[in-house]
Amino acid sequence: MRLLVLGTGVMAKNQVANFLAIDGVEVVGAVDTDLVRLAEFADHFHIEKRFQTLEEAIAWGEFDSATNVTPDRIHHATSLALIAAGKHVFCEKPLAENYADALEMTETAEAAGVVNMVNLTYRNVAPLQRAREMVLAGELGTIRHVEASYLQSWLVSRAWGDWRTESRWLWRLSTGHGSNGVLGDVGIHILDFAAYGAATDIDHVFARLKTFNKAPGGQIGEYLLDANDSFTMSVDFTNGALGVIHATRWATGHLNELKLRIYGEKGSLEVIHRPDGSDLRGCFGEDIETAIWRDIEVPAVLTNYQRFAEAVRTGKQDDPTFRHAANLQKVIDLAIVSEKERRELNLLEASEQDSPADKRIPPLTVVV
Structure with a gap:
């Protein structure tokens, strides 16, 4: 697989390190509007071809797939351009800023017959995969209740950098710079x-969103x-x-922690993922008492990176697809509407609602 990297920020470095560990994967080019960042990235990974625009890279064309690691609001236009050029696309999450754009990307990719996947990185967590297998096998019986949390502390900790002075964090706090906040970023x-x-x-879904004051006048x-x-x-x-x-990004003491608890009639499971590892625990049988x-x-x-490379090699689509990510985006869009209107919303009737971007939200296709 000949891979083009679109965007050379922090996440791109992580992605390329993973892709280069896969046999048969060659990173042949990189694109970034920031020439200094592009040079540093390409030098580090020994990438010869460097482009300041995607149009230049597509005109060159000597790649069959691309990983789109641009900011959220750039995903839509750049992925569509790649698909139009017949390239397989591995896109960072979220797929787009709203469901309407995500659905357009999905339908375009499916019509073009290109492999399309979204980097929902926590699919790489083995305990999550095993928990799903146990649920599908009926080991928990009927599922009655689910708890899930994503806790980060980078608004109170400098462990990953200082958001007050670094643009790589500040844009995530500003809707004007393409962010839908913690809901759109890690939601x-x-x-x-x-x-x-x-x-x-x-x-x-019924949602509540909260923005806290973080600077004088709410602006930096x-x-x-x-x-x-x-x-x-x-x-x-x-x-x-x-x-x-x-x-939340205010979870003091939790650098980056995902937790899932699934409660069923026959037993329960708990998945915990932190930067230092992942765990799966269960309570079954006599232990219930x-x-x-x-x-x-x-x-x-297998990781998302490995499965994308294999999908490109075989031409067989794998998960998580654009369509799956688009359906998740629909939940996010309606969560914003739910907060605004202070009411519960039914995703199956969402065609009657307006998205935050005033675009109609087509009916959801349920994919398990």
Whole structure:
């Protein structure tokens, strides 16, 4: 697979390191409007071909796939250009800023017959994959309740850098710079973590969003800090379970932690993922009476990067697809509407609602 890297920021470095570890993958070019950042990135990974625009890279054309690691609002136009050129696309999350754009990207990719995948990175967490297998095998019985949280502390900690002075963080706090806040940034991760792990989908949502004052006048330089910092959701799942999902950047003491608890009639599971590792615990059988939780061993799984490379090699589509990510984007869009209107929304009737971008939200295609 000959891979083009579009965008050479922090996440691109992580992606390329993973792609280069795969046999048969060659990173043949890189694109960035920032020439200094581009040179540093390309020098580090020994990438010869360097382009300041995607148009230049497409005109060159000596690649068959691309990873789109641009800011959120750039995903739509750049992915469509790549698809039009017949290139397979691996796109960072979220797929787009709204469901209408995400659906257009999905339908265009499907019509073109190119491999399309979204880097929902926590699919790489082996305990999550094993939890889903156990749910699908009926080991938990009927699922009744689901809890999921995504906790970060970079608004109170400098462990990853200082958001007050670094543009790579500041843009994530500003809707004017293409951010939908913590809901748009990591909300898609925890929604996928919950629904995928519990082997179901969301069909109703009621959400609350909160933006806290972080600077005098709510602004730092050109960045108006108006994107949401925290959200909570009450959701209904298509399997009949009730769920609570929340995320925040104010979780002091939690650098980057995802947690999922799935409660069923026969047993329960807990998945925890932190920067230093992942765990799966369960409570089953006689342990239910004494509330004893035991560790469950989990085999390694293929990463999104490995599965994308294999999909390109074989021409066989793999998950998570653009369509799946678009459906998650629909939940995010309606969560924003739910906050504004202070009411629960039914995703199956969402064609009657307006998205935050005043674009009609087509009916959801449920994909488990």
